[in-house]
Structures are given as structure tokens and as C-alpha cells.
Amino acid sequence: MFASLFLILRTLAAWAAAIFVAGFVWSGFFYGMNEGPGWLFGLLAMLLMVSVLVGLVSHLRRVWLLTGRLDHASLSSRQRRQIEVPLEAGQTFDLLDAALRELPRSTALESARDSLQARALVRRRDIAGDAPPSRFNVFARLAVKHDQILATVSPGGSSSSVMLICGPNAPVWTDLLLLDDGSNHEIIEAVSRAITRRVGELRRGERDSVQQTVTEKELTVAKLNMLHAQVEPHFLYNTLASAQVLTRTDPARADLMLGHLIDYLRRSLPRSVDAQSTLGEELERAQAYLEILKIRMGNRLTTHVNVPAELLDLPMPSMMLQTLVENAIKHGLEPKPGGGTIWLLARTHDDQVAVTVADDGMGFNTQTAGTGIGLNNVRERLRLTYGQRASFAIVSNFPHGVAATINLPRQPAAATTPPPPPPQEQARA
Known part of the structure; x- marks a missing residue:
């Protein structure tokens, strides 16, 4: 609650200061007139403050729906997230690059594998659908049309970490006047989920591969035992038959x-x-x-x-x-x-x-x-x-x-995957 109240007061104060400055400009423009249109400026200022207040309520409601909480971290227009990934840096960067490319409404992607950095622009949409920002949303109409996400991979041996920073593609001072309706929190969550999903798929693929290898090894051993069993009786039967004949003769x-x-x-x-x-x-x-x-x-x-x-x-x-x-x-x-x-x-x-x-x-x-x-x-x-x-x-x-x-x-063979059987040669039994 304190974070929400602080955000409301800070934003209203920033807009009030902007209106105050605009009032000086207005009065200077109409200086010398006996009856300047001051009532018009007051009306516009009042409508603007009402629109600002409506936008604040929309922002708070949207963030609450996305995160289930209202604190400084969730209400901020600029989000930061660090993700630990149990993969080496190269693999992690490939997963990150793929996740950013498949991000909805991604309009530009710059990635540098050598420096393990990537940057993407994401087009904003109205919270009610995939459309340009609503004409009634003063924050969205005035400036920011894209959000920007910066990603850096930090190597750490067999594991690595991903640092995600997401915010409006605009100067920092605009955060005093404009809010994002939780769009950057939504973007950073989407990238985090994509990386987690891809790591899970990779691990499942590795487990399936190990299980397949174990199964193939067991089948190979079973087949070897079967072939071995075919050879030994073949010899024993012939030898015992000969011994039986010699016993009589x-x-x-x-x-x-x-x-x-x-x-x-x-x-x-x-x-x-x-x-x-x-x-x-x-x-x-x-x-x-x-x-x-x-x-x-x-x-x-x-x-x-x-x-x-x-x-x-x-x-x-x-x-x-x-x-x-x-x-x-x-x-x-x-x-x-x-x-x-x-x-x-x-x-x-x-x-x-x-x-x-x-x-x-x-x-x-x-x-x-x-x-x-x-x-x-x-x-x-x-x-x-x-x-x-x-x-x-x-x-x-x-x-x-x-x-x-x-x-x-000459040396014992390591575990190998059997190649397909060769064409049959001319053979005797």
C-alpha cells in the first residue's frame, strides 16, 4: 500500500510541476491581454490530471493482476532479473537468443555471441488487445511505443547466469511522468519462462538419450548372450555325438x-x-x-x-x-x-x-x-x-x-554404437 501511495503522489507531483511550468509559458504567451483565456488552461490542466489519475489506477490494477502484489519492484517501469542456468555460457546464449527471437511483438534483435550480449525491442500493445495504445491512455499516447530488453550472459564454468534488464525505450526521466501498465514485467517474465522451458526440454532430451543408450546397451548384451548360446550347444552336440559313437566302437x-x-x-x-x-x-x-x-x-x-x-x-x-x-x-x-x-x-x-x-x-x-x-x-x-x-x-x-x-x-574397444549389418558374404555354416 505504501508503494502504491508513493507512486501516485510522485507521479501527480511530477505532472503538477509540468503543468506549473506550462502555466508560466501560457501566461507569458498571453501577456498584456486584459482577459486571457486562463479558464481554458485551467480546464485543460484539470482534464490532464484526471487522465493521469485514471492511468495510475489502470497501472496499479494491471500490475496487481500480473504479479499479485504491489511493491516498489513490481510497480517499477524498469525490471531486472537474474537467472541461473546449469549450462555453459555458449549453450545458455543460444537458448537466450532463441527466446528473444520468439518473443511476441519483437521488432528488432541485436546479438553478439562473442560478448554474450543481446538487445531486443518489443512493440507495446494496448492492455485490452493487440492494438495501438488507447487514445484515453495519456501515458502511452505521449511517448513510449517500444520497450527494450538487454540480456547479458555471465560464464561460470559448467553453469552460467543471465542478467535481464527490461524498460521503456526512452530516457529515464520519462519514468516520472509515464507508466507502462506492467508491460516490462510481462516481458521479463516471458523471457524467464522461455529460458526455463528450453532448459527443461534440453534436460529431458539428455535423460531420454541416456535412457535410450542404456536400453540399447541392454539389448546388445541380451543379443550377445543369445548369439553366444547359439554357438555353444552347436559344438557340444556334435562333440557328444562323436564320443557316443566311439564309445561303441x-x-x-x-x-x-x-x-x-x-x-x-x-x-x-x-x-x-x-x-x-x-x-x-x-x-x-x-x-x-x-x-x-x-x-x-x-x-x-x-x-x-x-x-x-x-x-x-x-x-x-x-x-x-x-x-x-x-x-x-x-x-x-x-x-x-x-x-x-x-x-x-x-x-x-x-x-x-x-x-x-x-x-x-x-x-x-x-x-x-x-x-x-x-x-x-x-x-x-x-x-x-x-x-x-x-x-x-x-x-x-x-x-x-x-x-x-x-x-x-590390439587395444580393448570402448563402448560403441553398432553400425548397420554389412551385406552378406559368401559363407559356410
């Missing part, structure tokens, strides 16, 4: 095969739920498998292993080498009369390690073609684990057979 060899199978399982079962292994562990598992096959195939199977000791700790997906070895046996050497040889090789090239399983068996042919699940699983697991840092190639081996090569990075 050659118990001694069957006993030796079961010993190698136990050795294989000892190395395999602890890793059955782990997507990552090492080249050394995979090599031991593959050699145990090949020892089982040597018992079954006899002189028809020969193996050569050439893997440097410094590469045995290389991380690689579990059961992947075993899949290639099993594929070479099933489709390359078993159908070939007289059998053949399998090579297990590893070599380095720049920051890549090439792991190759080669055979001199039947090669690519329609008689040994399978469903392609095994090699498709190899490609998919490489894509999900390493993204574009790893690759898989299968080509004809000279003069006979097939060579399958996995190229792996």
Missing part, C-alpha cells in the same frame, strides 16, 4: 576323447556366460577340440598352430575361434576323402591382429553348404562388440579349401 579311444572333452569343458564352462575371452584361452579350447577330432579322424586330420606368445592375452569374443575351427572340420575336411590340414595362425599388422583358421578341404561348394548361422553369428558378435574396429573375411584358400580371418583391435 573303440572304448580306449572314447576314454581318451572324453578326457579331452573334460579338458575342453574345464576351459569352457566358466566362460559360458561371459562374452569376452582371450586368444590364449580360445586357442586352448580349440586345441582340445582338435585333439578330440584327431582321435575320431586319425591320420585324416593334421594341425599346425602358429600364434606368437605375446598375442595370447588379446581379448576376443568367447567361442568365436571354436566356431571357425568347427566350421572348417564340418564343411572342409570331414567330407573330403583323405582329410586334410587345419592351420591356426595369428599375426599383427599396425594396430590390428589377424586371427586366421585355414584348411585345405572341400572349399566353397553346394554340397557342403549350410544355413550360415555360425558365420553370421561371428559377424554379428564382432559388430556388436567392436563396431567398425573389427572385421571378418572368408575367402578361398590356395590351392584348396577356405581361409577365415578375424581382424581385431
Whole structure:
């Protein structure tokens, strides 16, 4: 109440002083006349003071509707607001610039990103609608047609602050005579809401992105586990079937095969739920498998292993080498009369390690073609684990057979987003 009364008295006093000065000018203009039109000046002065009083009441009512209070801060024609934003200065300035550009009735915008400052002019409107100021509003009719908002962003590390100053686009002395009907408070509130809304949208977008990343990671892990589960039974079923046959035909060899199978399982079962292994562990598992096959195939199977000791700790997906070895046996050497040889090789090239399983068996042919699940699983697991840092190639081996090569990075891969699956290559199951 005190602030309202002070505003009324101050404004009326300013207008009374202006009328007093105008009276001197009036009397000087009509000096020497016996009957100067003093009554006309008095009438105009009275009408002006009534209009001033009506404008004051309109201003108080408008500010009360906008803010719900009447104090010095809300009644002032010039508003100041500081907003803390949890973003770095560049992002904050972009949000501020966008908010000022979308401000209703904004007619001009000047922004300087280097200095983190922006200025905008906002056209005033009548409080009853989007129209020029009412002819009965003396304050609005006399001078101010635009309000001005100045914005400055202050950097502060990971956060920043925005200083908003909004007032009439006119000299400060006009505040003694003219009021804004709360238009500057409305403007500064609109900019504050716009910045808050945009920060909220940005945070929601970040949360959605994190949630999507977590979901994709969970789906990737689930898919890897599913692919892993597809590989292991495929090998175990074939090995147990061979052991069953040898148990009936050659118990001694069957006993030796079961010993190698136990050795294989000892190395395999602890890793059955782990997507990552090492080249050394995979090599031991593959050699145990090949020892089982040597018992079954006899002189028809020969193996050569050439893997440097410094590469045995290389991380690689579990059961992947075993899949290639099993594929070479099933489709390359078993159908070939007289059998053949399998090579297990590893070599380095720049920051890549090439792991190759080669055979001199039947090669690519329609008689040994399978469903392609095994090699498709190899490609998919490489894509999900390493993204574009790893690759898989299968080509004809000279003069006979097939060579399958996995190229792996020397260093462990960081979390990657899997690229789209590559076009299918010619493959054996």
C-alpha cells in the first residue's frame, strides 16, 4: 500500500510541476491581454490530471493482476532479473537468443555471441488487445511505443547466469511522468519462462538419450548372450555325438576323447556366460577340440598352430575361434576323402591382429553348404562388440579349401554404437 501511495503522489507531483511550468509559458504567451483565456488552461490542466489519475489506477490494477502484489519492484517501469542456468555460457546464449527471437511483438534483435550480449525491442500493445495504445491512455499516447530488453550472459564454468534488464525505450526521466501498465514485467517474465522451458526440454532430451543408450546397451548384451548360446550347444552336440559313437566302437579311444572333452569343458564352462575371452584361452579350447577330432579322424586330420606368445592375452569374443575351427572340420575336411590340414595362425599388422583358421578341404561348394548361422553369428558378435574396429573375411584358400580371418583391435574397444549389418558374404555354416 505504501508503494502504491508513493507512486501516485510522485507521479501527480511530477505532472503538477509540468503543468506549473506550462502555466508560466501560457501566461507569458498571453501577456498584456486584459482577459486571457486562463479558464481554458485551467480546464485543460484539470482534464490532464484526471487522465493521469485514471492511468495510475489502470497501472496499479494491471500490475496487481500480473504479479499479485504491489511493491516498489513490481510497480517499477524498469525490471531486472537474474537467472541461473546449469549450462555453459555458449549453450545458455543460444537458448537466450532463441527466446528473444520468439518473443511476441519483437521488432528488432541485436546479438553478439562473442560478448554474450543481446538487445531486443518489443512493440507495446494496448492492455485490452493487440492494438495501438488507447487514445484515453495519456501515458502511452505521449511517448513510449517500444520497450527494450538487454540480456547479458555471465560464464561460470559448467553453469552460467543471465542478467535481464527490461524498460521503456526512452530516457529515464520519462519514468516520472509515464507508466507502462506492467508491460516490462510481462516481458521479463516471458523471457524467464522461455529460458526455463528450453532448459527443461534440453534436460529431458539428455535423460531420454541416456535412457535410450542404456536400453540399447541392454539389448546388445541380451543379443550377445543369445548369439553366444547359439554357438555353444552347436559344438557340444556334435562333440557328444562323436564320443557316443566311439564309445561303441573303440572304448580306449572314447576314454581318451572324453578326457579331452573334460579338458575342453574345464576351459569352457566358466566362460559360458561371459562374452569376452582371450586368444590364449580360445586357442586352448580349440586345441582340445582338435585333439578330440584327431582321435575320431586319425591320420585324416593334421594341425599346425602358429600364434606368437605375446598375442595370447588379446581379448576376443568367447567361442568365436571354436566356431571357425568347427566350421572348417564340418564343411572342409570331414567330407573330403583323405582329410586334410587345419592351420591356426595369428599375426599383427599396425594396430590390428589377424586371427586366421585355414584348411585345405572341400572349399566353397553346394554340397557342403549350410544355413550360415555360425558365420553370421561371428559377424554379428564382432559388430556388436567392436563396431567398425573389427572385421571378418572368408575367402578361398590356395590351392584348396577356405581361409577365415578375424581382424581385431590390439587395444580393448570402448563402448560403441553398432553400425548397420554389412551385406552378406559368401559363407559356410
